Amino acid sequence: MRKIGAIAASAVLAGLIILCQAGCIALRKGIDDGMETSGDAAAREGWMVIIDAGHGGVDAGKVGVNGEEEKDINLNISLKIKKLLEEQGVKVKMTRNDDDRLAESQIEDLKARVSIMNKEKPDLVVSIHQNSYHEETVRGAQVFYYTDSAQSERAAELIQAAFREADPGNTKKAKGNSTYYILKKTEVPVVIAECGFLSNREEAAKLADEEYQQEMAEAAAKGVMQYLEGE
Template sequence: MKRIMELLFALAVLAGLLFAGDKVRTYVSVQQENVRRNLVVLDPGHGGKDPGKVGADEELEKDINLAISLKVREKLEEDGMEVVMTREEDVMLSDGDADNKKLEDLNSRIDIINEQQPAIAVSIHQNSYSDPAVRGAQVFYFTHSDKGKQAAEALQKELLEFDQENTRDIKANDTYYLLKKTEVPTVIVECGFLSCPGEAELLTDEAYQEELAGAIAKGIESWVVK
């Protein structure tokens, strides 16, 4: 009887080890799957009562940001990537009663990015400067993020190939709230200068937006698949 009890105990221990091992393998598999997933968060800057920059002919940054972001999403999804948008309409991501609507809007975007844990988050914006001759797309990244820098380089490379008159390089930044507070590689793509009349006109052109979106999507994909 004692020998039978010892045998049953040994079998129970073995079964427990096998079950635990299966749980460990499942956990590791889920972890690896989460790390590898081709998920991108696109963040069209501004929206609603926050127009962002206003162009030479009254072009609104918020509208251009959304139009380009939707085109980038379409191209990424065509290539089998999963995309989450922080906004798909002309809205601010803040409560109407919030004391600081801009800060709440930014925090809402950051929450979406951190909850989704994507391979990369790309915030789409338009630039402006006092000199109307200044033009060209430029990618910003958080100063202390090596992966953010690598992602910015991949995107800037495609943007320079798209617009060969553009001589801009990536730029590190340690003050932009969105870059500081996100937990994943995050970049801000300034697609061009609305203060430059010629570039502002291009940025509102449907065909130009399509080509620009293609360059952004290609840059994202080239970094994600590394």
């Protein structure tokens, strides 16, 4: 009987040791998971993006077939992107927060924007614009990147994919460009996101609608986050 009791006691002790080891492993895993989460949060807090709302003030940009002014749509979408990224812990700076331009002439305005971008050295610059074309049937958001920048190309492809996902009828691809001033002169990864065509009556009406602006902002923010996270 004593032998059986000793065996039972040993079995209980072994069971307790196993449970203790399992608990320690679970605790260690919980701590590790917490550290990973903290690391992710710290990384996001270290990210910085500049959102550039094109045009402003006396420079209305393109005027849509329904009378929409590009500058207003640019700013509305830009502010929505800013809010979405900040909710993810990303630091965001705007080149403009209201209906104003940065300088009197167009070229000086562009120079001022580029100066901000090069001074702040963000992880990415997203310049928001609207497109126009002489054929009203042309539509769809399209993202442009500097031809010689692999980082800008990757960011453009991710944002473009998100735009196509938001608008299944959009078949456009991200496109390289070596002539746009902001793309040429900015020393950090930069893309120009043309969110649609104001020359297309249907798309112009959608771009003036706050709900659709939110959809475009969410798509752009999704692509930006994928780029920052290295996807």
